[in-house]
Amino acid sequence: xxxxxxxxxxxxxxxxxxxxxxxxxxxxxxxxxxxxxxxxxxxxxxxxxxxxxxxxxxxxxxxxxxxxxxxxxxxxxxxxxxxxxxxxxxxxxxxxxxxxxxxxxxxxxxxxxxxxxxxxxxxxxxxxxxxxxxxxxxxxxxxxxxxxxxxxxxxxxxxxxxxxxxxxxxxxxxxxxxxxxxxxxxxxxxxxxxxxxxxxxxxxxxxxxxxxxxxxxxxxxxxxxxxxxxxxxxxxxxxxxxxxxxxxxxxxxxxxxxxxxxxxxxxxxxxxxxxxxxxxxxxxxxxxxxxxxxxxxxxxxxxxxxxxxxxxxxxxxxxxxxxxxxxxxxxxxxxxxxxxxxxxxxxxxxxxxxxxxxxxxxxxxxxxxxxxxxxxxxxxxxxxxxxxxxxxxxxxxxxxxxxxxxxxxxxxxxxxxxxxxxxxxxxxxxxxxxxxxxxxxxxxxxxxxxxxxxxxxxxxxxxxxxxxxxxxxxxxxxxxxxxxxxxxx
Numbered sequence: 001x002x003x004x005x006x007x008x009x010x011x012x013x014x015x016x017x018x019x020x021x022x023x024x025x026x027x028x029x030x031x032x033x034x035x036x037x038x039x040x041x042x043x044x045x046x047x048x049x050x051x052x053x054x055x056x057x058x059x060x061x062x063x064x065x066x067x068x069x070x071x072x073x074x075x076x077x078x079x080x081x082x083x084x085x086x087x088x089x090x091x092x093x094x095x096x097x098x099x100x101x102x103x104x105x106x107x108x109x110x111x112x113x114x115x116x117x118x119x120x121x122x123x124x125x126x127x128x129x130x131x132x133x134x135x136x137x138x139x140x141x142x143x144x145x146x147x148x149x150x151x152x153x154x155x156x157x158x159x160x161x162x163x164x165x166x167x168x169x170x171x172x173x174x175x176x177x178x179x180x181x182x183x184x185x186x187x188x189x190x191x192x193x194x195x196x197x198x199x200x201x202x203x204x205x206x207x208x209x210x211x212x213x214x215x216x217x218x219x220x221x222x223x224x225x226x227x228x229x230x231x232x233x234x235x236x237x238x239x240x241x242x243x244x245x246x247x248x249x250x251x252x253x254x255x256x257x258x259x260x261x262x263x264x265x266x267x268x269x270x271x272x273x274x275x276x277x278x279x280x281x282x283x284x285x286x287x288x289x290x291x292x293x294x295x296x297x298x299x300x301x302x303x304x305x306x307x308x309x310x311x312x313x314x315x316x317x318x319x320x321x322x323x324x325x326x327x328x329x330x331x332x333x334x335x336x337x338x339x340x341x342x343x344x345x346x347x348x349x350x351x352x353x354x355x356x357x358x359x360x361x362x363x364x365x366x367x368x369x370x371x372x373x374x375x376x377x378x379x380x381x382x383x384x385x386x387x388x389x390x391x392x393x394x395x396x397x398x399x400x401x402x403x404x405x406x407x408x409x410x411x412x413x414x415x416x417x418x419x420x421x422x423x424x425x426x427x428x429x430x431x432x433x434x435x436x437x438x439x440x441x442x443x444x445x446x447x448x449x450x451x452x453x454x455x456x457x458x459x460x461x462x463x464x465x466x467x468x469x470x471x472x473x474x475x476x477x478x479x480x481x482x483x484x485x486x487x488x489x
Contacts, residue, residue, distance in 0.1 A: 015042055016049070055317065056351050057106040060151055061117045064100030065195065065248035066315040067255055069304035071095050071122060071265070077299050080216045080269055081208035083328030085124040086299070094123040094365055097304060098318055099195040099251070102134075103154040103163070109240035110247035111231060113190045113449070115181075118200030118222065119320040120302070123365035130324040131220060132344065135192065136185070137201040138430075139285045140178040142419060144339020150175075165456035173465035176427040177286045179473055183431045186449040188442050189228065191236045194250040196261040197229035204322070204337040205283050207330040208269070209406040215272035217282055217332060219289060221296050222263040233449055255307050262303040266296035272408075279424040283334040287430055314361040319348040330405020335419060353377040370397040432473035443480075451484035463489070 013021045021042050028040035036043070058064075073091045085093045100117035101108065116135040121128055141150050153171040157164045172178045184190065192198035202220030209215050231239065239246050254261060268289050270282060280287045308314035321344040322337060331337055348356045354376035356362055363369060374388045387394050438446065450470070457463045463485060471478020 015045055053312075057316075058100075058351065059347070060102050061098075061100035061119075062106045063104045063108050063110065064098050064117065064315060065251050065311075066096060066098040066308060066318060067251060067304040068306040068308070069095045069097060069260075069302060072301045072303075073299065074301055075297065075299050077208075077267070077297075078210070080210055080218070081328040082211045083124075083129075083208075083326055084126055085122055085129070085326070086328070095302065096121045096123075096314075096318060096361060097302070098315060098320065099247070103151075107244075109244035111191060111236040111239040111243075113185065113233070113236065115185065116192060116195070116198060120200075121318070121320060121324075121362075122326075123367075124326050125366045126326040127364050127367045127369070128324050128362075129326045129329065130320040130322060131202050132320050132322045132340070133200055133202040133204070133220065135189070135198045135200055136181060137203055137219070137221070137288050138181050138184065139203060139336065140172075140181045141175065141336065142177055142284050142286050143335045144343065146175070147336070147339065147343075150178075165453055166458050166462060169454055169457050169466045170462045173462055173469060176469050176472070179427055179469045180286050180431040180434065182450075183434050183446070183470070183473070186453070187434075187438065187446045188230045190449065191231040191233070192247075193229035193231050195247050196226045196251060196254060197224055199223050199228070200263065204285060204334050204340075205332040206337075207332055207405050207408075209328055209330065213406055215406050215408070217270040217272060217275055219268040219294075221266040221268070222302060223266060225262045225264060232445065233452070251304075252307050255304060260303050260305045262301055264298055265300040265302055267299050268294040268296050270294055277422075279422055280430075281419055281422045281425055283332050283337075284419060284425070285334060285336045286427070287425075308361075313359070317352055317356070317359055318361045319344075319352055319356050321345045321348065325404050327402070327404045333408065355379050358382070372396070428469070428473040431470070432477065435474045435477045443477075447477075447480050447484050450481055451488055454481075454485050455488035 013024055015021060024042070027036045027043045029036050038044070071085075071093045073086055073089055076089055077086050078088075085091065098117065098119045100119070101110065101112060101114045102117060103114050104112060118133045118135055120131045120133075122131070141147060150171060153167040154163065156162055157167060172182055189198070200222035202218075205217050205219055207215060208218045243249065251261070268291075270278070270289070275282050278293075280289070282289065321341075322331075323341040323345055325331070331341060352359070354373075355378045357369065358378070358380055372388050372390050374383060387396050390396055391398065435443065435446070454463050454466055457466075467478055467482050467485060470481050
């Protein structure tokens with residue numbers, strides 16, 4: 001038997017149970033050249049672990065990269081929120097940020113036309129606060145009941161096994177609320193050059209509440225300090241083939257060089273009284289709040305300055321849930337957000353396990369989790385012999401009686417209601433505004449990108465319905481797109 005080579009100071013190789021491994025080069029066999037023996041438990045443990053070392057990939061946002069960093073408060077926002085990690089200028093909070101694409105699987109390339117996830121965990125003294133957003137300020141649908149259908153159109157078709165233009169454009173054409181986000185997606189910012197050179201957005205509307213109990217609605221913006229850089233469709237196609245890991249590599253190597261990427265963090269803040277009569281539904285995820293109505297206010301700086309040591313343990317097993325709030329911050333009536341408050345945590349319980357919050361990347365770093373939850377897969381026994389029920393008279397943790405956020409009024413009968421309509425609500429006005437803001441060369445690229453995609457649709461009625469949505473956003477937009485699609489078909 002070849003002697004094991006042990007690196008000085010590390011000690012001998014062991015099994016998972018801690019027993020030393022005698023030979024990690026040769027399986028135990030019945031004589032020289034004979035069959036392998038089932039009694040070689042080191043071999044069986046190694047093979048069994050290998051078969052299980054990949055947890056199920058995320059259904060969405062499977063392809064990702066992440067880094068640790070620091071959020072620093074740069075403005076006094078205490079008049080709007082009592083969140084302690086935002087309580088004073090100069091206060092610093094550790095963070096972990098995971099970037100991702102949405103539709104691609106774990107092995108997909110980075111340089112593709114797809115929204116980018118921007119999921120940020122703040123390790124605050126009041127527990128973890130997760131802000132789950134994208135690199136666009138809007139989304140394709142406004143109600144979570146439509147989300148699984150939308151994602152099915154972006155994933156592999158059950159018959160062909162491929163992503164199908166028919167599916168995407170059929171859904172988008174029949175779901176006019178997607179027109180705004182699709183205009184973003186097929187514009188210049190649809191393919192960021194790197195994770196460092198794109199903005200991030202909380203996208204949803206959230207509640208801030210201050211020490212006096214006043215409510216404010218807020219939207220978050222993360223403006224890249226590196227500047228916006230994007231790829232054309234042709235550049236992205238070359239890069240995706242030459243270096244599928246381009247965005248992950250860029251982020252890791254920039255941090256290794258000490259070129260720490262940063263973002264200026266801004267908030268749009270709306271007094272609660274403004275919401276009911278605002279010209280757009282302020283809780284509609286397919287719409288933005290125009291800056292002339294609620295100018296973004298700088299509140300902080302986010303810097304990424306430390307790479308994970310192990311991608312699987314820290315990036316793939318990291319979990320983010322918009323239901324992870326802290327005192328001073330809470331949800332809004334946004335119907336997509338309301339659905340995600342359940343869906344994200346449920347996905348993590350299935351994918352990583354019921355004790356996913358115990359993993360180092362997910363557990364609180366500046367606070368202690370004190371719960372009565374016990375047992376389950378990978379439970380680490382942290383509670384010892386303490387009682388697992390509440391109330392109890394054995395000194396266990398007790399409720400505070402202090403809600404994290406303020407209650408909001410509701411009225412009317414239960415039912416399957418559409419979101420309330422506001423004076424200027426429709427599915428096309430903001431897509432048209434976005435188109436009209438673009439310079440001529442950007443319009444030309446947008447038209448070309450859309451036409452290249454729509455031209456791949458097999459049915460004329462699906463293509464025409466999709467084009468008509470853009471025509472309703474802007475007559476010139478639709479006319480030029482119609483001509484470009486006809487030329488390609």
